[in-house]
Amino acid sequence: MSEHYTLRQLNLLVREAIEETLPDEYWVEAELSECRENSGHCYMELIEKDEHSNTPVARASAKCWRQTWQMTKPYFERTTGQLLRAGMKVLVKVYAQFHEAYGFSWIISDIDPTYTLGDMARKRQEIIRQLKEEGIFDLQRELRIPTFAKRIAVISAQNAAGYGDFCRQLEDNDYSFRFEVTLFPAVMQGEQVEQSVINALNSIYERIHDYDVVCILRGGGATADLSGFDTLALAENVAQFPLPIITGIGHDRDESILDMVANTKVKTPTAAAALLIDNLLRILERLDDASQRISNAVNQRISSQKIKIASMTSLIPTLTLRMVGDQRHRIDTIGNRLPIAIERRLTNQKHLLESLSIKLQGFDPQLLLSRGYSITLKDGRAVRDPKQLKPGDEIETRLEKGNITSIVK
Amino acid sequence: MNENPKYEEALAQLETIVRKMEQNEYNIDELAAQLKAAQQLIKFCKDKLTKTEEELQKINAEANL
Numbered sequence: 001m002s003e004h005y006t007l008r009q010l011n012l013l014v015r016e017a018i019e020e021t022l023p024d025e026y027w028v029e030a031e032l033s034e035c036r037e038n039s040g041h042c043y044m045e046l047i048e049k050d051e052h053s054n055t056p057v058a059r060a061s062a063k064c065w066r067q068t069w070q071m072t073k074p075y076f077e078r079t080t081g082q083l084l085r086a087g088m089k090v091l092v093k094v095y096a097q098f099h100e101a102y103g104f105s106w107i108i109s110d111i112d113p114t115y116t117l118g119d120m121a122r123k124r125q126e127i128i129r130q131l132k133e134e135g136i137f138d139l140q141r142e143l144r145i146p147t148f149a150k151r152i153a154v155i156s157a158q159n160a161a162g163y164g165d166f167c168r169q170l171e172d173n174d175y176s177f178r179f180e181v182t183l184f185p186a187v188m189q190g191e192q193v194e195q196s197v198i199n200a201l202n203s204i205y206e207r208i209h210d211y212d213v214v215c216i217l218r219g220g221g222a223t224a225d226l227s228g229f230d231t232l233a234l235a236e237n238v239a240q241f242p243l244p245i246i247t248g249i250g251h252d253r254d255e256s257i258l259d260m261v262a263n264t265k266v267k268t269p270t271a272a273a274a275l276l277i278d279n280l281l282r283i284l285e286r287l288d289d290a291s292q293r294i295s296n297a298v299n300q301r302i303s304s305q306k307i308k309i310a311s312m313t314s315l316i317p318t319l320t321l322r323m324v325g326d327q328r329h330r331i332d333t334i335g336n337r338l339p340i341a342i343e344r345r346l347t348n349q350k351h352l353l354e355s356l357s358i359k360l361q362g363f364d365p366q367l368l369l370s371r372g373y374s375i376t377l378k379d380g381r382a383v384r385d386p387k388q389l390k391p392g393d394e395i396e397t398r399l400e401k402g403n404i405t406s407i408v409k
Numbered sequence: 410m411n412e413n414p415k416y417e418e419a420l421a422q423l424e425t426i427v428r429k430m431e432q433n434e435y436n437i438d439e440l441a442a443q444l445k446a447a448q449q450l451i452k453f454c455k456d457k458l459t460k461t462e463e464e465l466q467k468i469n470a471e472a473n474l
Contacts, residue, residue: 313472317465321466324458324462324465327458330420331420331458335451338444338447342440342444345437349437
């Protein structure tokens, strides 16, 4: 048994055995524990964990040569919206390669992004379920964007095109609204998103009374890795933040969890700016409407008063003249009573005189004479007693038709 | 209300005369004189009314300009 192999000889045997027994390509599902690019090739570490203990039960390195990687990488990123990275579940088509110098490796000939997509969706569902279980999934939507939201805290990458668009849009609004925008810079792609955005939220929280609303913005630039927006910790922070949060993290795939828990989500930073302008515009319109209604009411009141005054004015000539007319009538009435009173008075007097004259007539002596009576006079005075006379006196007797003179015996 | 006190006085006097006439409170001798006084009061009041009416029409005309 002195015969022995060199390592190369032995490895070549292994290679031969592998090539003979595993000649095909296989679809294998695994988790990535490492993933790095080098010279256009992609080097990965595949792993399978025990479902319960989470400890690795299988491990192997895998390589994707440049020629394949150039095709599969863009397709994967376009489909999933994510970069291939550690922690991801993947379904890859592999064939075995054992190189006598470099050892065993699976060579990747294809990657199925839909499997990863499904896995991501499952993870997202898990996060959503957890948020709902914690009772915080809908918290943000119970907040209202304040009527006069003008002080805007923005979480965005410092020099992002989307942030510039947002600021320009706010400044150039057609209604001269003035917004105060404060930027809280954060990393908006890759693995640092979660912690970076949480830090920015914490900074805003320290001065929470200085702001009305928070915008988390991302836009422009490459279609990048949005997986950082789909984490439980970030979702919890956003969901429980006391100010309403508007997201404009611009991607056309499914909503991210961040979008789901935010108060309002829009597609782009520009749309976020438009929403803030619309929000102020609504109150402006309400104010305009109110002032229009006030001025209508006032005008109506004034014109009704004018009509009232006009109608009273037109009555004045009639009323004043009528008062004069009434007085004139009164004078006439009083004046008319005068001749009546005087006439009656004079008539009364006449009647009085008449009855007096009738009474007087009863005393006329001629009346007695005509009835046959006579009056005896002495020295022109009526004789009522014979003792007034002595013989020899001359008396005069008046009769109806003449006088007799006699001497008393 | 006191703008026309003389008119009101004259009217009161006139009413007194007429009332006394109707209640025979005057002597016949006084009648003619009182009637004359009454006619003068009537004329005074009527003149006053005419003048007032003219003034009112003038004021109204000015207000309508």
